[in-house]
Amino acid sequence: MQGSPTENALLQMAxxxxxxxxxxxxxxxxxxxxxxxxxRNFMSTLHVSADTETTGPLHLLAVKGNPVEVLALCLYRMQxxxxxxxxxxxxxxxxxxxxxxxxxxxxxxxxxxxxxxxEEEEDNGKGLIWLxxxxxxxxxxxxxxELIGDFHRAGIETAMITGDQSSTAYAIGKELNLSGDxxxxxxxxxxxxxxxxxxxxxxxxxxxxFARVSPSHKLQIVQALQKAxxxxxxxxxxxxxxPALKAADIGIAMGHSxxxxxxxxxxxxxxxxxxxxMILAVSHGRTIYNNIRKAVHYLLATNMSEIMxxxxxxxxxxxxxxxxxxxxxxxxxxxxxxxxxxxLESPEPDxxxxxxxxxxxxxxxxxxxxxxxxEAAVLSAGAFGAYGYGLFRYGSGPKAGTLAFTSLTLGQLLxxxxxxxxxxxxxxxxxxxxKPPLQPNPYLSLAIGGSVGLQILTLAIPGxxxxxxxxxxxxxxxxxxxxxxxxxxxxxxxTKGKTTDSTxxxxxxxxxxx
Numbered sequence: 001m002q003g004s005p006t007e008n009a010l011l012q013m014a015x016x017x018x019x020x021x022x023x024x025x026x027x028x029x030x031x032x033x034x035x036x037x038x039x040r041n042f043m044s045t046l047h048v049s050a051d052t053e054t055t056g057p058l059h060l061l062a063v064k065g066n067p068v069e070v071l072a073l074c075l076y077r078m079q080x081x082x083x084x085x086x087x088x089x090x091x092x093x094x095x096x097x098x099x100x101x102x103x104x105x106x107x108x109x110x111x112x113x114x115x116x117x118x119e120e121e122e123d124n125g126k127g128l129i130w131l132x133x134x135x136x137x138x139x140x141x142x143x144x145x146e147l148i149g150d151f152h153r154a155g156i157e158t159a160m161i162t163g164d165q166s167s168t169a170y171a172i173g174k175e176l177n178l179s180g181d182x183x184x185x186x187x188x189x190x191x192x193x194x195x196x197x198x199x200x201x202x203x204x205x206x207x208x209x210f211a212r213v214s215p216s217h218k219l220q221i222v223q224a225l226q227k228a229x230x231x232x233x234x235x236x237x238x239x240x241x242x243p244a245l246k247a248a249d250i251g252i253a254m255g256h257s258x259x260x261x262x263x264x265x266x267x268x269x270x271x272x273x274x275x276x277x278m279i280l281a282v283s284h285g286r287t288i289y290n291n292i293r294k295a296v297h298y299l300l301a302t303n304m305s306e307i308m309x310x311x312x313x314x315x316x317x318x319x320x321x322x323x324x325x326x327x328x329x330x331x332x333x334x335x336x337x338x339x340x341x342x343x344l345e346s347p348e349p350d351x352x353x354x355x356x357x358x359x360x361x362x363x364x365x366x367x368x369x370x371x372x373x374x375e376a377a378v379l380s381a382g383a384f385g386a387y388g389y390g391l392f393r394y395g396s397g398p399k400a401g402t403l404a405f406t407s408l409t410l411g412q413l414l415x416x417x418x419x420x421x422x423x424x425x426x427x428x429x430x431x432x433x434x435k436p437p438l439q440p441n442p443y444l445s446l447a448i449g450g451s452v453g454l455q456i457l458t459l460a461i462p463g464x465x466x467x468x469x470x471x472x473x474x475x476x477x478x479x480x481x482x483x484x485x486x487x488x489x490x491x492x493x494x495t496k497g498k499t500t501d502s503t504x505x506x507x508x509x510x511x512x513x514x
Contacts, residue, residue: 028047028048028049028060029047029048030045030046030047031046031047031048031059032045032046033045033046034046036065040069041065041066041069041163041212042063042064042065042066042069042070042110043063043064043065044061044062044063044064045061045062046059046060046061046116047059047060047061047062048060049115057118058115058116058117058118059115059116059117059118060113060114060115060116061113061114061115061116061128062111062112062113063110063111063112063113063114063128064109064110064111064112064134065109065110066109066110066165066212067094067095067098067108067109067110067133067165068095068098068110068165069110070109070110070111070112070128070130071091071094071095071110071112071130073112073126073128074086074112074127074128074129074130075126075127075128076127076128076129076130077090077129077130077131078129078130078131078132083129086130094130094133097133098110098133098165099167101133101135102135102164102165102166102167102168102171103167103168103170103171104135104171105137105168105171105172105175106135106136106137106138106168107135107136107137107138107164107168108133108134108135108136108165108168109133109134109136110130110132110133110134111130111131111132111133111134112128112129112130112131113128113129113131114127114128114129140172140175140176141275143275143276144176144275145175145176145177147275147276147278147279148176148177148178149177150279150352151279152180153352153353154279154282154352154353154354154355154356155354155355155356156282156356157230158176158178158208159178159207159208159209159210159221159225160172160173160176160178160208160209160210161210161213161217161218161221161244162209162210162211162213163211163212163213163214164211164212165211165212166186166188166211166212168211169186169209169210169211169212170184170186170209170211172209173186173208173209178208178209179208182208184208184209185206185207185208185209186207186208186209186210186211187203187207187209187210187211188211188212189210189211189212189213189214189217189221190212192213192217192220192221193216193217193220197224197227200220200224201224201227201228202228203224204221204224204225204228205225205228205230214240215240215241215243215244216243218234218236218240218241218243218244219243219244219247221244222234222244222247222248223247226247226249231249231250231356231359232248232249232250233248233249233250233252233278234247234248234250234251234252235252235253235254235275235278236251236252236253236254236258236262236266237253237254237257237258237259237262238258238259238262239259239261239262241253241262242261242262242265245262245265245266246265250267250268251265251266251267251268252266252267252268252269252270252278253265253266253268253269253270254269254270254273255269255270255271255272255273256271256272256273257273258273268281279352282352283347283351283352284347286347286351286352286354287345287346287347287348287351289357289363290345290348290351291342291343291344291345292343292363293363293364293368294342294343294345294419294420294421295339295340295342295343295419296363296364297364297368297371297372297419298338298339298342298415298416298419299335299339300364300369300372300376301372301375301376301379301415301419302330302334302335302376302379302412302415303331303335304372304373304376305375305376305377305379305380305383305408305411305412306322306327306330306408308376308377308380309321309322309380309383309384309387309404309408310322310327312380312384313384313387318387318391318396319396319400320401321383321387321400321401321404321405322401322404322405322408323401323468323469325467325468325469326401326405326468326469326470329409329458329468330405330408330409330412333409333451333454333455334409334412334413334451335412337447337448337450337451338412338413338416338444338447338448338451339416340443340447341416341441341443341444341445341446341447341448342416342419342420342444344441344443344444345420345438345441345444346438346439346441347439348421348423348424348438349436349437349438349439350423350436374492374495375415375418375488375492378488378491378492379408379411379412379415379488380408381488382407382408382411382484382485382487382488383404383407383408383411383484384404385407385480385484385487386403386404386406386407386408386480386481386484387400387401387403387404387407389403389480390402390403390404390477398469398470398471399471401469401470402459402470402471402473403473403477403480403481405468405470406455406458406459406470406473406481406485407480407481407484407485409455410452410455410481410482410485411484411485411486411488411489413448413451413452413455414448414485414486414488414489415488415489415492416444416447416448417444417448417489418489418492418493418496420438420441420444421438422496423496424437424438425493425494425496426489426493427493427494458470459472459473
């Protein structure tokens with residue numbers, strides 16, 4: 001069957017009830033179809049009907065749609081096969097039944113019909129005959145409620161935009177817990193076009209559910225949220241969702257059930273229509289951004305430590321601890337491969353428990369520079385310790401330079417372990433045993449291990465020693481090198497978390513329409 005989900009559901013219900021749909025269609029051929037529109041929340045079809053002895057040929061007008069609007073077209077109702085006038089008491093009873101059904105999270109349709117003379121226009125069909133309600137269950141997809149909870153934990157607010165009645169939308173919003181710990185706020189969008197833009201901005205920030213929404217309202221809501229400073233992710237699959245999908249900061253279309261229009265204007269297409277893919281995308285997106293920050297953080301800290309060592313030694317008249325070939329080697333070996341390994345880090349365990357970042361913030365903040373400077377100073381202090389020992393024992397020359405060079409290189413390589421996370425420390429198993437650990441990073445382990453191996457070769461292979469201006473080292477020297485390389489890692493890990501990012505502005509929380 002083709003058509004909208006509502007039409008398919010009605011056809012399926014008729015078939016399961018024993019109705020021969022094809023025979024009905026043959027008996028009442030369609031002459032005209034009146035579709036739902038911006039200000040018309042019902043659909044009508046005009047059919048050829050049989051002649052009657054008293055009135056001659058008549059046309060059958062069938063109407064389904066919003067129960068309130070369909071009821072307003074009716075003057076009669078069907079009871080026990082008889083047509084009787086529709087009283088005010090009957091209308092009140094029908095409205096109560098509508099509220100009861102929609103309060104059970106059912107999509108409710110009102111159904112009516114009328115008989116018109118061929119010369120009458122469809123719009124003249126005001127005296128229709130009320131047949132009753134149809135309540136259709138459109139159950140929330142499995143896992144969506146948990147998905148909404150994941151969004152909230154990630155600091156992402158959620159809002160539902162729907163054409164359903166307010167009571168139906170409210171019941172679904174409560175079932176999904178769209179408002180989290182706050183009372184659920186719902187806005188009936190019937191008169192939304194009359195709201196001033198300034199007032200709409202304030203209203204959109206408070207509402208969790210927008211009911212009885214038209215296509216133009218969807219666009220209006222998205223634009224109001226953007227003017228309120230929100231980053232809006234909008235999901236949709238229909239033609240009517242097109243303008244809102246295009247206007248949203250992130251338009252997300254369904255690949256399987258979505259229309260061509262929705263897919264063409266969307267920024268992201270979920271091929272399998274699985275909404276859980278969205279939270280995975282958020283996790284991976286945050287991880288990619290965080291990994292870029294980690295690599296930049298590492299490169300800045302290590303390069304700054306090299307500047308501190310060279311400039312500090314020259315300033316104090318201690319000679320040049322590093323020559324140009326050694327600096328080139330450090331940049332090739334201790335920068336490139338560990339930085340690539342950090343760029344391939346897996347998502348941190350709490351990546352979805354952090355609030356979204358402000359899209360206007362720079363990738364390196366002032367607080368980051370403070371932390372980077374302190375880490376570089378610790379790395380430099382370790383290299384100066386090895387260099388000072390070399391000067392004290394061997395005097396100024398290649399021997400002391402070898403100690404400084406090897407200590408700084410190994411210290412930088414180990415520092416990559418500290419740059420894996422801004423919040424997780426190597427001492428967490430002792431300080432916070434219940435804290436989930438970071439996932440292993442084999443790429444970083446390979447990068448560090450391989451670089452350490454190459455660094456050892458520079459001391460073992462005579463040709464490399466001569467190229468870099470190094471000398472052999474003894475057992476005591478090796479202990480000094482190892483100690484001055486490991487101590488900076490310990491110090492930086494122990495002080496991790498004490499440098500806060502309180503100077504960062506409060507991030508804006510995106511809102512979406514899951």
